[in-house]
Amino acid sequence: MVASSAAVDGVAKQLFIGGQWRDAAEGRTLVVDNPATGQELARVADASPADGMAALTAAADAQKEWARTDPRERGELLRKAFELITQRADLFAELMTLEMGKPLAEAKGEVTYGGEFFRWFSEEAVRISGRYSVAPSGGTRLLTMKQPVGPTVMITPWNFPLAMGTRKIGPAIAAGCTMVVKPAAETPLTMLALAQLLEEVGLPAGVLNVITTSASGEVMEPIIRDPRTRKLTFTGSTAVGRKLIEQSAQQVLRVSMELGGNAPFIVFEDADIDAAVEGAMLAKMRNIGEACTAANRLYVHASVADEFADKMAAKMGGLVVADGMDPDSQVGPLINQKAIDKVDALVRDAVDRGAQVVTGGSTTGEAGFFYEPTVLTNLPADADMVREEIFGPVAAIQTFTDEDEVVAKANDTEYGLASYFFTRDFSRAIRVAEALDYGMVGVNQGIISNPAAPFGGVKASGFGREGGFEGIDEYLEDKYVGIKL
Ligand code: NAP
Numbered sequence: 001m002v003a004s005s006a007a008v009d010g011v012a013k014q015l016f017i018g019g020q021w022r023d024a025a026e027g028r029t030l031v032v033d034n035p036a037t038g039q040e041l042a043r044v045a046d047a048s049p050a051d052g053m054a055a056l057t058a059a060a061d062a063q064k065e066w067a068r069t070d071p072r073e074r075g076e077l078l079r080k081a082f083e084l085i086t087q088r089a090d091l092f093a094e095l096m097t098l099e100m101g102k103p104l105a106e107a108k109g110e111v112t113y114g115g116e117f118f119r120w121f122s123e124e125a126v127r128i129s130g131r132y133s134v135a136p137s138g139g140t141r142l143l144t145m146k147q148p149v150g151p152t153v154m155i156t157p158w159n160f161p162l163a164m165g166t167r168k169i170g171p172a173i174a175a176g177c178t179m180v181v182k183p184a185a186e187t188p189l190t191m192l193a194l195a196q197l198l199e200e201v202g203l204p205a206g207v208l209n210v211i212t213t214s215a216s217g218e219v220m221e222p223i224i225r226d227p228r229t230r231k232l233t234f235t236g237s238t239a240v241g242r243k244l245i246e247q248s249a250q251q252v253l254r255v256s257m258e259l260g261g262n263a264p265f266i267v268f269e270d271a272d273i274d275a276a277v278e279g280a281m282l283a284k285m286r287n288i289g290e291a292c293t294a295a296n297r298l299y300v301h302a303s304v305a306d307e308f309a310d311k312m313a314a315k316m317g318g319l320v321v322a323d324g325m326d327p328d329s330q331v332g333p334l335i336n337q338k339a340i341d342k343v344d345a346l347v348r349d350a351v352d353r354g355a356q357v358v359t360g361g362s363t364t365g366e367a368g369f370f371y372e373p374t375v376l377t378n379l380p381a382d383a384d385m386v387r388e389e390i391f392g393p394v395a396a397i398q399t400f401t402d403e404d405e406v407v408a409k410a411n412d413t414e415y416g417l418a419s420y421f422f423t424r425d426f427s428r429a430i431r432v433a434e435a436l437d438y439g440m441v442g443v444n445q446g447i448i449s450n451p452a453a454p455f456g457g458v459k460a461s462g463f464g465r466e467g468g469f470e471g472i473d474e475y476l477e478d479k480y481v482g483i484k485l
Pocket of ligand 1: 259
């Protein structure tokens, strides 16, 4: 049964290629479900490899002219789009809640966060600069200029359907790149609504092309290997990222990879414990735990561990688990049955190895994919969830007694995206921030995502940065011109 929603009804369900909305070859469609009910929400076009190629052709054909537009024009388009997203916050929030599951209040938070990337990069579009200098030996003058990289392929995940798109599309528009965007099959509606909005503000045909497909590997590989593509930017799992890096090698593409995480969250003995619990709730429960920045391993000093665990369990146990459209909902469903099975298997494994369940610990609800907010203590170091992303509402606590020991444990992972710690000792704050092998460190705060800051990881969490002054450089090439006088 298809549940009706005016927000969903208003979304174009076709492919957006060269400024035209069109059906997929042979009229194929893919089904989008609501994870809170398990019911069908909508059907959108299911692109074939030929549709994907048509999208790349449109992007490649539009590149030259788009690169010649005035920076102010590109900035103004982004500014208008930012304003329209803000005006339509309720609509975008509803779409995200329906297709992805996050509670409406959080979905509105993502609209603000996602829209901010357009505002930030509208301001950056007019600040692209170069350099002029005299060669050290005199005579020659050295001129450097920044030019758009060219047609860019963007692949985004389902967990932040709007923001993972705007933080790629924003800098690409600002820099003068055209693009082919492929959102996740679970959450295509938000990206299609964004494409409609960008069309409405006057983005020229072919600059943005959106393809939705159930055959992402088959459709994207030929595009990535095509010589007209000049850049690939991907947000998703490390496993898929590795595959795409290999495919990118053929054309030696510029590549940005925002991959998986395994964030440590450390509470030192001198921390403000109430603030640390608040921070842990945000770092753990934002997006139902389905965030690459989610606190995956909680290390709490042994002298404050009982107090921290009790307070955390009280907060987690008090959260309202319900369909995200319910105004009281604080924890929505996970994305699908596979996600539920993974979280449950990780909890069973931890318990089998000796962890104690303080609250939660199982699935809940009659329909949809709900899991109880869960707190585990005495997590053994060999539990699977110490190495794997939980991607669900499970806070697992380990204890420590020594700063060097906990920093070593925090760094003992292949990932290096987000990390957090709480302390009131200023010297320790600097020392530990320097010692953590992560692209991002939150000190006394549980949220670090900010459009004005460079978001990204090291090690198997990827490379490249999104947001901040660094974000636009990912879409620009440096050209050096030597001039003999
Ligand atoms: P995923 O399975 O890697 O999927 C991400 C995207 O890649 C989706 O659009 C997916 O399409 C597509 N894809 C899958 N296989 C592909 C292939 N062979 N070729 C081309 N595209 C392919 O990841 P996910 O489960 O959606 O997202 C969760 C992961 O993303 C987590 O590991 C999380 O940490 C990470 N993440 C990282 C960041 C960051 O900034 N570092 C932010 C958010 C999420 P389909 O939907 O069709 O499978």
